[in-house]
Amino acid sequence: MKLKVTGIIAILLVVIGASCQSDDQIEFKRYYSGGSLVYQQHCQNCHGDKGQGLSALIPPLTDSTYLKNNRRKLACIIKNGLKGKITVADRPFDDEMQADDISPIEIAKVLTYITNSFGNKMGTVTLQQVQEGIINCK
Amino acid sequence: MRKLWIGIVILMLFNACKSNTKTALPILGYKTPVTKTVNGKTVTDTEYATIPPFKFVNQYADTITQKNLDGKIYVADFFFTTCPSICPVMHRNMLNVYKEFKNDDNFRIISHTIDPKYDTVPVLKRYADKLGIAGNTWWLLHGEKGDTYKIAKSYLQSVSEKNPKGEYIHDGFFILIDKQKRLRGTYEGTDPAEVTKLIADIKTLKAEPDQIAAK
Numbered sequence: 001m002k003l004k005v006t007g008i009i010a011i012l013l014v015v016i017g018a019s020c021q022s023d024d025q026i027e028f029k030r031y032y033s034g035g036s037l038v039y040q041q042h043c044q045n046c047h048g049d050k051g052q053g054l055s056a057l058i059p060p061l062t063d064s065t066y067l068k069n070n071r072r073k074l075a076c077i078i079k080n081g082l083k084g085k086i087t088v089a090d091r092p093f094d095d096e097m098q099a100d101d102i103s104p105i106e107i108a109k110v111l112t113y114i115t116n117s118f119g120n121k122m123g124t125v126t127l128q129q130v131q132e133g134i135i136n137c138k
Numbered sequence: 139m140r141k142l143w144i145g146i147v148i149l150m151l152f153n154a155c156k157s158n159t160k161t162a163l164p165i166l167g168y169k170t171p172v173t174k175t176v177n178g179k180t181v182t183d184t185e186y187a188t189i190p191p192f193k194f195v196n197q198y199a200d201t202i203t204q205k206n207l208d209g210k211i212y213v214a215d216f217f218f219t220t221c222p223s224i225c226p227v228m229h230r231n232m233l234n235v236y237k238e239f240k241n242d243d244n245f246r247i248i249s250h251t252i253d254p255k256y257d258t259v260p261v262l263k264r265y266a267d268k269l270g271i272a273g274n275t276w277w278l279l280h281g282e283k284g285d286t287y288k289i290a291k292s293y294l295q296s297v298s299e300k301n302p303k304g305e306y307i308h309d310g311f312f313i314l315i316d317k318q319k320r321l322r323g324t325y326e327g328t329d330p331a332e333v334t335k336l337i338a339d340i341k342t343l344k345a346e347p348d349q350i351a352a353k
Contacts, residue, residue: 045328046226054226055233056268095268098222 028112028124035113038106043114046097051118057095059088062118071122074115075107075133104130163314163343166321167294188319189292194250194279197262202248202277204319209353211343212246213336214313215327216290216297218253219265224310228327229269232276232312238337240275245340247276250286252297252308294324312336316343317352 021029047053051061061067066088067074081099085092102110108130115122167187174181191204213235217225232247239245251257257265262278279286290297297308314323314336323339325332343349 044227045223048227048230054230055270057265058226 024124028116031109031112031124032116034106035109035111036117038102038110039113042100042102043110051114053088056091056093059086059091059093060118061114062120063089064120064122067115067120067122072133072136074111074125075104075130076137078102078107078110079134080137104134107134161342162346163322163339166324186318186320187292189289189315189321192281192285192289194281194285195259196277196279197259197266199259202279207246207248207315207319209317210244210246211317211340211349212248212315213340214248214250214293214315215311216250216252216286216293216295216308218251218306219257219261220253221306224328228310228312231327231330231333233269233271234330234333235312235337235340236271236276239340240273242275244344245275248279249276250279250281250289252283252286252290252306254280254283254286294321314339314343316346317349 046058047061048058053060070077077097078100079102082097085094087093105127108125108127111125111130114120115125165186169187170185172183172185174183189204193201193203196202213232215228215232217228219225229249232249236247251262257278257280259280262280266272266276266278287297293311293313295309295311295313298306310327312325312327312333313321314325316322322343323336325336325339327333
């Protein structure tokens with residue numbers, strides 16, 4: 001009897017422990033899942049369901065180094081589009097990406113999704129980071 | 139026990155017969171009954187819609203007419219190179235069709251641009267190069283807007299001028315045409331599962347007796 005009670009308490013503790021996540025983790029998951037919907041609506045047709053891009057026309061989103069090096073510019077790229085030659089995954093691209101005037105919170109969510117999918121792992125991109133990034137757009 | 143075995147054998151034979159029957163693809167489009175007089179007798183035959191004669195220019199600046207597709211099974215679609223919506227996903231899927239049949243000289247893909255003003259021959263060539271297609275399997279066709287829009291109707295496709303937002307609205311279907319220039323299938327080009335079915339259907343079509351016989 002005593003053993004049973006201890007067992008039940010132990011299981012309860014494990015369940016409670018597992019369901020208790022830090023606020024950061026919850027926020028990440030909220031951003032990530034919301035971002036996947038934004039991605040499907042605004043990005044996936046061109047960049048692909050696996051972020052694979054399209055041949056030499058549309059760059060992939062799998063180059064973690066490019067994403068890290070351009071971390072602060074990413075919000076501006078989504079908001080204002082991108083023109084000119086870039087090198088992604090060691091390949092040149094120079095077609096135009098159109099501007100997409102979505103809200104800063106949507107940008108934060110979709111960037112969280114992109115930078116933590118397709119083999120990337122950069123953590124949450126917060127609304128505040130996006131707002132700061134947009135102010136500094138060239 | 140013996141009865142059970144007989145039952146199993148009959149069932150197996152039945153299934154064997156079933157799997158040997160190859161299904162033919164349907165013939166789509168409008169049908170018109172045609173009454174002819176053959177050897178003094180009046181017979182009614184069904185005539186299926188076919189793709190009418192046309193003349194366009196491909197990415198190599200070669201003139202392409204219906205004659206270049208004689209004796210070939212082909213897939214047609216409508217697109218434009220600056221399309222931000224469904225075209226990239228269509229051509230990502232079409233690349234699978236291209237890779238599957240690029241060594242088959244009796245197969246072609248034709249993609250009509252619906253924005254001939256921007257998509258000139260050099261623009262189409264550049265797009266083809268960047269898409270990674272070469273040779274004559276996949277032609278990107280340029281032509282008068284009116285001609286393209288008119289032939290789209292033969293493929294049961296809806297394309298139209300730019301809307302007030304500056305967007306072209308067009309269907310994203312891949313249309314399968316046989317050697318008799320009849321419509322044999324339409325596939326949602328944005329859906330990878332449909333395109334996988336297209337590849338399977340092309341193989342089925344190639345094996346049909348009147349496709350093997352046609353030159």
